[in-house]
Amino acid sequence: MTCQQLIEFLTEYIEGQLPLSQRAAFELHLALCGQCRAYLHNFRTTIEAAQNAFDDPTVATPASIPEELVQAILRARRSN
């Protein structure tokens, strides 16, 4: 798996929707690549911030959250 592929699979990984074989490749890459570990950490922090914002409608969505990430979170919430 390349860094590019890891980033493509990131949302599915976090949502627990990655098939086992891809999940293993994903975690192997994470173990070997500090850059992607940092990316995953930032991604999770951003999602938590976004979810906190969505849970409290009086809090505006932080401007630093990319629109595509907001859409991904909204899709994930709808599928629950």
Ligand SMILES: [Zn+2]
């Ligand atoms: Zn990487």
